[in-house]
Amino acid sequence: MPAHRSAFYPADAEFADRVRASFDRQKAMAHLGASLADVDAGRCVIQLPHHDAVTQQHGYIHGGVVGAIADSAAGYAAMTLTPADSSVLTVSYTLNLMAPAAGDHIEAHGEVVRAGRTLVVTRADVFAYKDGQASLCATLQQTIMVLANRPER
Amino acid sequence: MPAHRSAFYPADAEFADRVRASFDRQKAMAHLGASLADVDAGRCVIQLPHHDAVTQQHGYIHGGVVGAIADSAAGYAAMTLTPADSSVLTVSYTLNLMAPAAGDHIEAHGEVVRAGRTLVVTRADVFAYKDGQASLCATLQQTIMVLANRPER
Amino acid sequence: MPAHRSAFYPADAEFADRVRASFDRQKAMAHLGASLADVDAGRCVIQLPHHDAVTQQHGYIHGGVVGAIADSAAGYAAMTLTPADSSVLTVSYTLNLMAPAAGDHIEAHGEVVRAGRTLVVTRADVFAYKDGQASLCATLQQTIMVLANRPER
Amino acid sequence: MPAHRSAFYPADAEFADRVRASFDRQKAMAHLGASLADVDAGRCVIQLPHHDAVTQQHGYIHGGVVGAIADSAAGYAAMTLTPADSSVLTVSYTLNLMAPAAGDHIEAHGEVVRAGRTLVVTRADVFAYKDGQASLCATLQQTIMVLANRPER
Numbered sequence: 256m257p258a259h260r261s262a263f264y265p266a267d268a269e270f271a272d273r274v275r276a277s278f279d280r281q282k283a284m285a286h287l288g289a290s291l292a293d294v295d296a297g298r299c300v301i302q303l304p305h306h307d308a309v310t311q312q313h314g315y316i317h318g319g320v321v322g323a324i325a326d327s328a329a330g331y332a333a334m335t336l337t338p339a340d341s342s343v344l345t346v347s348y349t350l351n352l353m354a355p356a357a358g359d360h361i362e363a364h365g366e367v368v369r370a371g372r373t374l375v376v377t378r379a380d381v382f383a384y385k386d387g388q389a390s391l392c393a394t395l396q397q398t399i400m401v402l403a404n405r406p407e408r
Numbered sequence: 409m410p411a412h413r414s415a416f417y418p419a420d421a422e423f424a425d426r427v428r429a430s431f432d433r434q435k436a437m438a439h440l441g442a443s444l445a446d447v448d449a450g451r452c453v454i455q456l457p458h459h460d461a462v463t464q465q466h467g468y469i470h471g472g473v474v475g476a477i478a479d480s481a482a483g484y485a486a487m488t489l490t491p492a493d494s495s496v497l498t499v500s501y502t503l504n505l506m507a508p509a510a511g512d513h514i515e516a517h518g519e520v521v522r523a524g525r526t527l528v529v530t531r532a533d534v535f536a537y538k539d540g541q542a543s544l545c546a547t548l549q550q551t552i553m554v555l556a557n558r559p560e561r
Numbered sequence: 562m563p564a565h566r567s568a569f570y571p572a573d574a575e576f577a578d579r580v581r582a583s584f585d586r587q588k589a590m591a592h593l594g595a596s597l598a599d600v601d602a603g604r605c606v607i608q609l610p611h612h613d614a615v616t617q618q619h620g621y622i623h624g625g626v627v628g629a630i631a632d633s634a635a636g637y638a639a640m641t642l643t644p645a646d647s648s649v650l651t652v653s654y655t656l657n658l659m660a661p662a663a664g665d666h667i668e669a670h671g672e673v674v675r676a677g678r679t680l681v682v683t684r685a686d687v688f689a690y691k692d693g694q695a696s697l698c699a700t701l702q703q704t705i706m707v708l709a710n711r712p713e714r
Numbered sequence: 715m716p717a718h719r720s721a722f723y724p725a726d727a728e729f730a731d732r733v734r735a736s737f738d739r740q741k742a743m744a745h746l747g748a749s750l751a752d753v754d755a756g757r758c759v760i761q762l763p764h765h766d767a768v769t770q771q772h773g774y775i776h777g778g779v780v781g782a783i784a785d786s787a788a789g790y791a792a793m794t795l796t797p798a799d800s801s802v803l804t805v806s807y808t809l810n811l812m813a814p815a816a817g818d819h820i821e822a823h824g825e826v827v828r829a830g831r832t833l834v835v836t837r838a839d840v841f842a843y844k845d846g847q848a849s850l851c852a853t854l855q856q857t858i859m860v861l862a863n864r865p866e867r
Contacts, residue, residue, distance in 0.1 A: 583771050586770075586771035587769070587770045587771050587776060588766050588767055588768070588769045588770075589767065589768050589769055589770060589775075589776035589778065589779050590776075592745075592746075592767040592768065593745075613741050614741055614742065614745040615741070615742050615745065616740070616741045616742055617739075617740045617741075617742060618736050618739035618740050618866060619866075622742075623740060623742035623743075623782065624782075624785060624803075624804045625742070625778075625779075625781055625782025625783070625784075625785040625786060626742050626778075626782055628778055628781045628782060628785065628807070628809075629776065629777075629778025629779055629781060629782055630778070631778075632777060632778040632781065633778060650777075650811070651777045651811050652810065652811065653808060653809060653810040653811065654781070654808070654809055655806060655807070655808040655809075656781075656806060656807055656808075656809075657805070657806040658803070658804050658805065658806065713771060713772075
């Protein structure tokens with residue numbers, strides 16, 4: 256298969272600071288207990304420890320919460336490549352849940368698939384970690400819209 | 409267009425109690441502040457008041473939280489039609505966010521589109537309420553799997 | 562549930578002619594044997610007779626062909642509401658196949674869910690007809706982008 | 715990111731013959747002009763030359779046709795891993811169209827993301843080739859159902 260994840264060139268050298276500041280303003284992420292584990296050009300990792308408040312009826316992390324974390328990881332991956340004076344919003348995402356989100360914590364790894372000027376297509380894979388072993392539990396495909404000349408702050 | 413939402417015949421007369429009990433075991437729903445507003449054959453409504461802990465960076469309800477609420481409403485709509493000794497799990501969902509979830513509260517209205525024996529296809533529309541006025545802010549299309557002979561409790 | 566399909570007000574009185582002319586330029590639709598059965602504000606119906614050339618290995622209409630018909634019906638539903646000097650393109654769609662597309666013909670009924678200035682969210686339900694009886698075989702949720710000042714011709 | 719595409723172990727050594735025989739029975743693929751370019755464990759490539767009969771109004775390959783090719787490539791990737799006496803069907807797929815399918819031909823590269831016993835999650839990337847240069851034009855995320863003890867023939 257042809258390589259299609261070309262190197263990404265951020266339009267704003269301060270992209271990581273901008274993403275971290277935005278993440279810190281998302282009270283929902285703090286309320287769920289999520290943290291920003293890594294930010295790089297075209298990529299973003301969000302981590303969520305397993306704790307009672309985010310579980311569904313079987314004690315695993317709720318699928319909708321998995322989706323919220325994956326949505327954010329993929330959206331922030333997109334934001335790493337947008338201009339400083341723009342903001343991003345999620346147009347849509349499709350989440351496939353493949354295994355229970357069981358273990359100590361989950362990590363959502365978002366990455367840009369294609370960065371257009373107005374629309375950015377991204378993906379995220381979500382891994383559940385148990386005793387240091389990662390297993391893929393969900394995957395997401397997302398469409399992000401870039402709002403030009405609309406800085407977040 | 410032909411009418412395609414035929415009347416639904418629940419396999420379990422106690423479906424509403426079963427759904428309510430399951431919802432009460434989802435700690436994530438309580439943590440977000442969501443409540444089960446209505447349960448009927450093939451339908452389920454979940455309500456979420458606007459409060460700081462579920463917001464994103466602009467002060468609206470986080471899109472991923474909207475997705476979590478819509479996922480639950482649609483999944484429980486499916487569960488109203490499944491046998492008492494079965495359980496359900498989300499295979500996948502696609503969420504389109506169409507307007508900011510602004511206002512006093514949101515309601516996710518889930519409904520069954522087609523109930524197969526193993527797979528159930530559902531939808532949910534999410535409305536944001538402001539001063540008594542509802543506006544559609546998101547819509548979801550979902551696939552649910554029925555696990556036969558696997559009662560939730 | 563609140564009514565959310567408000568009446569639609571086409572921006573271009575000639576929308577039906579514009580849609581029909583565009584459909585006639587889609588050689589893929591002719592090649593598949595599809596025809597435009599109905600066009601109305603915010604709605605569009607495309608019909609496809611069952612014939613050997615569009616079948617999969619079991620003799621039913623191929624799921625991907627069902628998707629192509631549904632994508633077009635939903636996209637043209639969006640186009641009924643856009644300005645005369647704009648064009649539309651599909652950003653993404655999610656298709657759920659729920660039953661074999663068996664029978665004499667299928668009809669895809671597309672409708673607009675929400676028409677924004679830049680993005681339009683649509684749905685389509687696909688019915689298979691056998692001896693005059695319709696049964697729902699697929700459903701689609703779609704995102705359309707409007708390109709302003711870019712007439713199709 | 716943890717490696718999550720583990721090596722795939724086909725349950726049926728004759729998987730490639732089985733996939734090729736099934737593809738040959740899909741009259742829709744022949745009608746569109748598609749051919750099976752490659753089959754490997756957990757992977758499948760389908761090729762479609764650009765020709766008038768598959769185009770939309772701007773002369774590019776129709777997005778719905780791109781979806782049909784990608785759906786088949788991903789579905790056959792799943793089929794490489796299923797038992798000889800089973801068959802597969804598409805439950806749902808989400809297609810993102812990212813660039814016009816312009817050029818000489820397109821290739822859809824399907825691959826398995828996770829193979830469960832009943833459900834298989836797959837992806838496909840679609841590349842447009844022009845003068846030997848590949849560019850990513852679409853991506854798909856798909857859910858496949860395995861029907862045990864239901865050989866295709």
